[in-house]
Structure formats: C-alpha cells, structure tokens
Amino acid sequence: MVDIKIIQNIASEQNVSITYGSKGNNGWYTSDIKIECPEGFTIEGEKVALKDASSKIDLIISEEGNYDFEYTIKSFSHSKTDKLSVALDKTGPIVDLTTKNYTSATFTIMDNVSGIASYEYTLDNNEPVLNDDLSITDPITITLPCKSGNHTLLVNAVDLAGNTMDAKTISFTIENEPYYPPVPLPNYYSVIIPEIEGVSFSSGNGSFDVAEDYAFGFYLYVNEGYMQNSKPVVLANGEEIVSREVDGKYIIKHVTTDTTIEVTGIVKDHSTANTEIENSIKIWSLNSILSIYVPRPLQGYLIDLSGNIIKVVHLSAGENSIIGVPSGLLILKLEGMPGRKIVIE
Structure with a gap:
C-alpha cells in the first residue's frame, strides 16, 4: 500500500491509496492495479484505465507493459498530477509450431510483455530439455530434427513476471520426402x-x-x-x-x-572461261529480275544462306524471268543438280 498526500485548500491531509495486484518476479505485477481516492475527490488517468463500476472515485490500471501511468487527483479548484511506474504482466508465454519440412520441425516460444525466464520441452519419449535463468524478450525459435512419422511435443514456459503457461502438447506429422528420379543427361x-x-x-x-x-x-x-x-x-x-x-x-x-x-564426285572444271555451250543453263540478273535459261522444263528453289526456301520456281524451256527476287546472295537449286550461288543486284 502506497499513500499519496493531497494538500487541499482547507489545509487538511487526505490519503490516496494505491493497491497493487499480485506481486510477481523481478519487480513485475501479475494482476490489475487500483488507485482509490477518498470521498469528495475525483481521479482521472491517461493511457488505458477502467473506472470501477461501483465507485467514481477509483481507477483500475489493466494495460500490460512497463510504462509510466499519469493521473490527476482533483478537489474543487485544486488538483495534483503524479505518475505511477507500472510493470504489469498478467498473461503467461505462448508457444506455437511455426514450420516443418521433411527433416525437422520449428516451434516458437514468446512473451511480448516481460519476456521468457525459462522453458522446457520434451519431444516424443526423449529426455526433457530445460533452459532456465533466461531474460529474453524476443521470440525464441527452436528447430528439432525429426524423422518421418507422427510426433508429440510437450512444452512448458515461465515468463520473467512469474506467469506460467499451461503445458501445451503439439502433435504433428513429418511427411516422407518425395522421391524424384534423376533426369538422365543426353549423350x-x-x-x-x-x-x-x-x-x-x-x-x-x-x-x-x-x-x-x-x-x-x-x-x-x-x-x-x-x-x-x-x-x-x-x-x-x-x-x-x-x-x-x-x-x-x-x-x-x-x-x-x-x-x-x-x-x-567433285570434279574441277577443265576450263574456267565463260564458254557458252549449246543447251547449257545460263543465269543472270538485273534490277531485281532473275533471268534463267534452261534447255528443258525444270523445277527449282531459291534458298537463302540460312537454308530457308524463299521461292519455288517452275521453269519452261528457254528464257524465264523471275520478278521481285530479294537482293543479296542466294542459292539456286535446280532438280537433279547441285546448288549454284547467285547474286541478285
């Protein structure tokens, strides 16, 4: 019990009582805090506070955390503002299975207010694992190697305020890792x-x-x-x-x-001169017009250097003119004959 004295305009002393909840560990309290004024006074508080339904002259602090709670006591035209240091943690730690894969399971223990003081876990029928004398406010992540099959995890934890979580049993299954046969590399x-x-x-x-x-x-x-x-x-x-x-x-x-x-079957020509032989094939081009003289009807193909057929030509005996041939180096392949390189200007 803490007494706060308020000086009234009538110069009389008035007592204000602050009733703390259950005292925990490490300076923390584990239940609500109550500030009560005598009759004739009112009290107002900032942050989260609840008025007791049975009286208008007391205030209940229920918000968990470690902070300063500011309040004001009033009587007629006089008032006084003060602060109360609050260290309140009413709930125990929580635990949850967060992830699992084909070889392990990961669980997390956390207490977002005072932090974790100790924890103990038992996986299946193995020996319990205890970690105590801690002071950890961040979540604790623990990964356990597991074989495929069904498993049971039993977890207990205590926070720094002394709150104890109810022992939690987590059942989970580790699946067999699927088999993917190797893809053979081609020869x-x-x-x-x-x-x-x-x-x-x-x-x-x-x-x-x-x-x-x-x-x-x-x-x-x-x-x-x-x-x-x-x-x-x-x-x-x-x-x-x-x-x-x-x-x-x-x-x-x-x-x-x-x-x-x-x-x-490749034979070098006996003469490289441009001798015209009767009935021989003659090829020439002018202004994108390809002219071909053949002694008999033939079918042929114009092929680009990438091997793509760009035109099929049906040649009559005599002189033939092919219009609209793209300029550049092409191959003329006549049936039954090797390809000939031609240049279209």
Missing part, C-alpha cells in the same frame, strides 16, 4: 564436316555437338570452277545420304555415334 555426339575442295556447306565447317537420336542437316553447294562435271555424293561414316527432294537438304535423321561427313 552428345560430334558431327564433323571437314573442309572439302570444291564444295561449301550451309552449316560451315567444323565439329558440331548433337544430342543422341536428334537430327542434323545441312545444304551442300558446289563452288564455282567445279560445276561442269561434278556429281556430288554425300557420305556419313561411309554411308550415302540422299538429299531431300523438296529442297535438296541433306539430313542425318538419327545421330547415334560420332559422324564424319565426306563428299565424293
């Missing part, structure tokens, strides 16, 4: 295209990595100076590859081993 094989005299390839020369059972394709072009008598035969590890009829592309459909490309 890779090398497709080797060496430099071969008289021909060039849309893919260029070199070694190319290809995943097992995937396809690999390329276009073959007979170079200038080798076109008169060459009849190219393409081999992959000694086996002939026939070009695709629609566009002349050579394709290895399923690469299952390291593969080397060979080309036979």
Whole structure:
C-alpha cells in the first residue's frame, strides 16, 4: 500500500491509496492495479484505465507493459498530477509450431510483455530439455530434427513476471520426402564436316555437338570452277545420304555415334572461261529480275544462306524471268543438280 498526500485548500491531509495486484518476479505485477481516492475527490488517468463500476472515485490500471501511468487527483479548484511506474504482466508465454519440412520441425516460444525466464520441452519419449535463468524478450525459435512419422511435443514456459503457461502438447506429422528420379543427361555426339575442295556447306565447317537420336542437316553447294562435271555424293561414316527432294537438304535423321561427313564426285572444271555451250543453263540478273535459261522444263528453289526456301520456281524451256527476287546472295537449286550461288543486284 502506497499513500499519496493531497494538500487541499482547507489545509487538511487526505490519503490516496494505491493497491497493487499480485506481486510477481523481478519487480513485475501479475494482476490489475487500483488507485482509490477518498470521498469528495475525483481521479482521472491517461493511457488505458477502467473506472470501477461501483465507485467514481477509483481507477483500475489493466494495460500490460512497463510504462509510466499519469493521473490527476482533483478537489474543487485544486488538483495534483503524479505518475505511477507500472510493470504489469498478467498473461503467461505462448508457444506455437511455426514450420516443418521433411527433416525437422520449428516451434516458437514468446512473451511480448516481460519476456521468457525459462522453458522446457520434451519431444516424443526423449529426455526433457530445460533452459532456465533466461531474460529474453524476443521470440525464441527452436528447430528439432525429426524423422518421418507422427510426433508429440510437450512444452512448458515461465515468463520473467512469474506467469506460467499451461503445458501445451503439439502433435504433428513429418511427411516422407518425395522421391524424384534423376533426369538422365543426353549423350552428345560430334558431327564433323571437314573442309572439302570444291564444295561449301550451309552449316560451315567444323565439329558440331548433337544430342543422341536428334537430327542434323545441312545444304551442300558446289563452288564455282567445279560445276561442269561434278556429281556430288554425300557420305556419313561411309554411308550415302540422299538429299531431300523438296529442297535438296541433306539430313542425318538419327545421330547415334560420332559422324564424319565426306563428299565424293567433285570434279574441277577443265576450263574456267565463260564458254557458252549449246543447251547449257545460263543465269543472270538485273534490277531485281532473275533471268534463267534452261534447255528443258525444270523445277527449282531459291534458298537463302540460312537454308530457308524463299521461292519455288517452275521453269519452261528457254528464257524465264523471275520478278521481285530479294537482293543479296542466294542459292539456286535446280532438280537433279547441285546448288549454284547467285547474286541478285
């Protein structure tokens, strides 16, 4: 009991009583605090306070925490303001299971007012684990390794004010970690295209990595100076590859081993002069118009350097004019003949 003396205008002493609640540990109280004035006085308080329903001359402090509570005592025209140091914690700690995975479970013990003084937990039938002589206001996080299956956790805790939580039992299940079979990495094989005299390839020369059972394709072009008598035969590890009829592309459909490309049947021209031979094919261009002379009807394809067919041409015997051909370097592939490089201006 603490007495506060109020000096009235009549110069008489009046006693104001402050009744604390249950005294806990470490200077904390564990129940409400009551300030009571004698008859003829009134009392007003800031922060959270509750008027007792049975009287207008007392004040109940119920807000938990550690703070200064300011109040004023009044009588007629006189008043006095004072402060009361409050350290009030009425509730015990709480515990909760926060997370779990396939190998562990994590639980949290907390007391947001005075803090944790001690805690004890028992997992399944293991020995209890005790931690005491603490002074921790932040939440305490504990992670326990667990095997798959059902588990029971028993937890007790005491806060710094002496409040004890009811022993809490938490039941939880650790699931088996799902099995994901490893994804096999594909085997890779090398497709080797060496430099071969008289021909060039849309893919260029070199070694190319290809995943097992995937396809690999390329276009073959007979170079200038080798076109008169060459009849190219393409081999992959000694086996002939026939070009695709629609566009002349050579394709290895399923690469299952390291593969080397060979080309036979390439013959160098006997003469490099521009000699016109009767019934020979002639090709020229002017102002985006491609002109082709053929001795007999033929079908052909205009192919860009990326291997894409940009135009299918049906040629009649004699001179043919193809309008609107994009400028640049293209490949003209006539049926039954190797591709020819042409420049459209």
